[in-house]
Structure formats: C-alpha cells, structure tokens
Amino acid sequence: MDSDTVMSRADELAQFSSTPGALTRTYLSNEHKLAHKTLANWMKEAGLTVWQDSAGNQWGRKVSATPSKPTLIIGSHSDTVVNAGKYDGNLGILLGISALQRLQEVELxxxxxxxxxxxxxxxRFDTTLIGSSATAGRFNADWLSITDKQGISMAEAMQSFGLDAERAGLDARQPQDVMAYLEVHIEQGPVLEANNKAVGxxxxxxxxxxxxxxxxxxxGHxxxxxLDMRADAMCGMAHMAVAIEDYAKQNxxxxxxGKCELPSGSVNVIPGEVLFTLDxxxxxxxxxxxSCEELFVLLNKIAKKRGLRFESHLFYEAEAVPCSESLQELWGTSVELTTKQAPMFLPSGAGHDALAMAHLTDVGMLFVRCEKGISHxxxxxxxxxxxxxALDCLTKMITLMAEPNHAII
Ligand SMILES: [Zn+2]
Known part of the structure; x- marks a missing residue:
C-alpha cells in the first residue's frame, strides 16, 4: 500500500532532528540538509528530476513529454517548530511524492x-514562509542579516548549507510558468473529526x-x-478580554x-498597568x-468608564487569502469520487505556504483529519x-486537472 510508505516515511523523516527523542528541525540546520537528501532520494525513486533552489527548497519534477501548459506545483514545508509532530508540513510533501510515484507511467x-x-x-529566524516566499518572488534580502539565537546570520547559515546567499530568491518562479499550487496539510483543528470526515x-x-x-x-494601596475610587488596570483588562470573547462569538x-503581563504586579498593590495581546x-x-474598528470603540468605552488609558499597537498582520473557486470545486469532485460522500468545505485558521504561493498563482488546499485537532x-x-x-484524492486531483473538460488554464 502506498499509504504505508507515506506513514513509514513520516516516521523516518522525524529522525532528522536536533533534539534526541523529539522532533525539532529548523531552517538550514544539518538535520534539515539530511532530511532533504532523503526526500530527494524518494523523489528520484518516484522518477522525478531533483534540484535544490537558492533558498534551500528541495524540488522534484515529473517531466512532461509534451508540456503545453505551465507547471503544477504540489508542496508543503519540511521545517518544524520546537518539539513538533511528525505530520505538520511533512505529510503534504510525502503525499505529493507518493502521488507522483503512482502516476509514474501516466503521461500528463x-x-x-x-x-x-x-x-x-x-x-530559527523568527520570519515565517521564507521558502515559499522565495519561490513566489517575495524573498526580502533584509532577511539575510537576521541572526538566530546563536548569533548566526541567515546568510552565514545559507553558506554552511551550501547555498549562495547573494543568489537567494533570484530563481523565483514566474506566474506565467505556473499553473496552480496544491497543498495537502493536516487540519491542525478539530472540525473534520467532529464532522466525521477524513478530509476537507x-x-x-x-x-x-x-x-x-x-x-x-x-x-494604589x-x-x-x-473599590469605587480605583482605576484598576487588571479589572479593566479582564473586562476587555471577556468583551473581546463576546464580540468574537457574536460576529x-x-x-x-494569549498573553497578559502585570509589569509591577504585587499581591498588595492595585494594578497600575497591564499589557496584553490580541490575535x-x-x-x-x-x-x-x-471588526477591529468596532472592537476598538468597545475597548475604549470600557477604558473610559473605568478611568483607564488604553493604547494599542498593531505588530503583525496577514491578509486573508481565498482558495481558488475552480480548484475548490475540483478538490470537491476528487473527494466525492474517492469517498463516495459529499465533500466538506472549511476555512483554515492557520497560515500555510499557500499564503505566500497565492502571490504567484491560484492555490487549492485539502485538509486531513488529525486526532483531536492537536498539532505543534x-x-x-x-x-x-x-x-x-488523502493520497487517493491528491492522485485523482492531478489526473482531473489533466482532463480537458476540467482544464484550469
Ligand atoms: Zn504546517
């Protein structure tokens, strides 16, 4: 069974870690290099032509004899968080390799x-999506000087990985050469499990x-x-946190x-200052x-009512990315043909490589159920x-895209 191969390869890949007995594999580390070498071998076994690009992404290509269309890209990430699970990212890569292995004799x-x-x-460098950003033409040369906890810059890390930092991102793919980007990923949430679906x-x-x-x-003392003469920052913050939850539920x-700090908190002092975050x-x-505008009006009202000062600072934002409707429809067909059940559609609350790839091409994603939604x-x-x-769905998806009546481009 090809899915046996995917499962055993996920176990094997998890051995490439910097922490014995656990999985931690960061960008450009030695274990990362070894993991890519193994992935490249599996790609070759599937009949793919392999190469590594300027940002260290590992590629494998099923070459078409008559390429009349741009390239379809299937992928996910091989790096992990600290003390990670085996399937986040890695599963999507392994499924891509196995699907192409199955289609080895099929002309596309x-x-x-x-x-x-x-x-x-x-x-490692506190900057996300470095690999897919480089592919999508959005590598930022300023990233090269960012250092990790050991003081090693990204440029130095690239050098020891065997890359030329000066060329990083220069081999980005061009939109006209790419047909679409597909990614299969574990859901990292509990929705598929609650709905008794294998994929969505x-x-x-x-x-x-x-x-x-x-x-x-x-x-104060x-x-x-x-109590009615206080301006208690902590009570204000608690009031705001509950108001945020209520607002989110209603909307x-x-x-x-996720974070709350009392910089000079003490058991016998009325809190004078509280810092907290909102995601x-x-x-x-x-x-x-x-919603953010409405919520700010609400939070300022609470602050005013309690005699508090409220300041906010936006420190991160990522725009919502819709998946291509035609790719959603085609994934739906593929799921229906595979499972003989109506497909389930769901949004992703987490970010993925598809976020960066959406700057290059249409993106389509399939989620795989994971136990209790536990991830990272x-x-x-x-x-x-x-x-x-998932492997059947991905294989079917690729062949559907080759059918003239389903042509995406
Ligand atoms: Zn992931």
Missing amino acids: PFHVDVVAFADEEGT VVTGIAGAKRYQFRVKGIA AGTVP QLVATV IRSQDQEKLEA NPREAVIHEDVAV
Whole structure:
C-alpha cells in the first residue's frame, strides 16, 4: 500500500532532528540538509528530476513529454517548530511524492513539481514562509542579516548549507510558468473529526491581526483605596478580554488574548498597568478590518468608564487569502469520487505556504483529519485510513486537472 510508505516515511523523516527523542528541525540546520537528501532520494525513486533552489527548497519534477501548459506545483514545508509532530508540513510533501510515484507511467500534458519548502514555521529566524516566499518572488534580502539565537546570520547559515546567499530568491518562479499550487496539510483543528470526515476542502486562509495593548490605571494601596475610587488596570483588562470573547462569538470571528503581563504586579498593590495581546482572525478581510474598528470603540468605552488609558499597537498582520473557486470545486469532485460522500468545505485558521504561493498563482488546499485537532505537539496524529484517502484524492486531483473538460488554464 502506498499509504504505508507515506506513514513509514513520516516516521523516518522525524529522525532528522536536533533534539534526541523529539522532533525539532529548523531552517538550514544539518538535520534539515539530511532530511532533504532523503526526500530527494524518494523523489528520484518516484522518477522525478531533483534540484535544490537558492533558498534551500528541495524540488522534484515529473517531466512532461509534451508540456503545453505551465507547471503544477504540489508542496508543503519540511521545517518544524520546537518539539513538533511528525505530520505538520511533512505529510503534504510525502503525499505529493507518493502521488507522483503512482502516476509514474501516466503521461500528463504538463510538468508536475513537488516541493519541500525549507521554511514555513520561522522557528530559527523568527520570519515565517521564507521558502515559499522565495519561490513566489517575495524573498526580502533584509532577511539575510537576521541572526538566530546563536548569533548566526541567515546568510552565514545559507553558506554552511551550501547555498549562495547573494543568489537567494533570484530563481523565483514566474506566474506565467505556473499553473496552480496544491497543498495537502493536516487540519491542525478539530472540525473534520467532529464532522466525521477524513478530509476537507479548504475555502481560504484566514487573515490575522495581532495587537499589543497597554491599559494604564492608577497603582494604589490594596487596603486603603475603596473599590469605587480605583482605576484598576487588571479589572479593566479582564473586562476587555471577556468583551473581546463576546464580540468574537457574536460576529463569527476567532479572537484570543494569549498573553497578559502585570509589569509591577504585587499581591498588595492595585494594578497600575497591564499589557496584553490580541490575535484576531477572519476569512473575510473586510469583516476583519471592520471588526477591529468596532472592537476598538468597545475597548475604549470600557477604558473610559473605568478611568483607564488604553493604547494599542498593531505588530503583525496577514491578509486573508481565498482558495481558488475552480480548484475548490475540483478538490470537491476528487473527494466525492474517492469517498463516495459529499465533500466538506472549511476555512483554515492557520497560515500555510499557500499564503505566500497565492502571490504567484491560484492555490487549492485539502485538509486531513488529525486526532483531536492537536498539532505543534509530539502527540500530533493521523490515522492510516485518512492518509490513504488523502493520497487517493491528491492522485485523482492531478489526473482531473489533466482532463480537458476540467482544464484550469
Ligand atoms: Zn504546517
């Protein structure tokens, strides 16, 4: 069974780690190089022509005898977070290789590339999507001077990986040469499991904004200042966090207060200052913008009512990316033909390489159910049967794209 191969390769790939007994594989590390070497061997076994690009992405190509169309790219990432699971990113690459192995004897009217993007997580240099950004023509040369925790710059790390930092991103793909980008990824959430589905078609990747908030009140003696004469920054922050949750529920968004700090907190002092963060996401960019504005009015009202000062600073944002409608439809057909069930469509709350690739071409994603939605965790798990379904769906998707009546371009 080809899905057996995918499962055992996921185990084998997880051995390339900087932490014994756990999986941590960061961009341009030695274990990363070894993992790519292994991936390249598997690509060659599938009959693919292999190469490494300027950013360290590992590619394999099923060459078409009569390429009348641009290239279809299938991929995901080979880097991991610290103490990661085995399937985040890696599963998508392995499925791509196995699907092309199955199609080894099938003539397709276009080239198909499978790619292991070298950085998606941003674990080493705190900058995400380096690999796919380089492919999509959005490599930023300023990144080369970013240093890791050991003080090694990205340029130096590239050198020791065998790359020429000066050429990083210069071999970006051109939009006219690319047909579409497909990515299969574990869901990293609990929705497919709750709906009893092995796979689901992704409708789009949510846009996100991240804010740092500061609430300023008046510090005071915990024993002497009556409650109605206080400007307690912590109570204000708590009120705001609950208001954010209520607002998100009412407006079908996800919003999370994930960090909260009392810089000079003490057991007998009324909190004078609190810092906290907000991560807010929606698949609908306009709705995200409008909601943030509405939410700020609400938070300022709470601050005013409590005699507090409220400051905000936006420190990260990513625009929502819809998946191509024709690719969603085709994934739907492929899922229906494979599972004999109506396909489920769902949004992605997490970012993926498809975010960067959307700047280059149309993107289409398929999610695979993972146990309890757990990810970025060694307990990350998928079941064999679901991997078999995902492999069938991806193989079917590629052949559907080759049919003239389903032609994407
Ligand atoms: Zn991932």
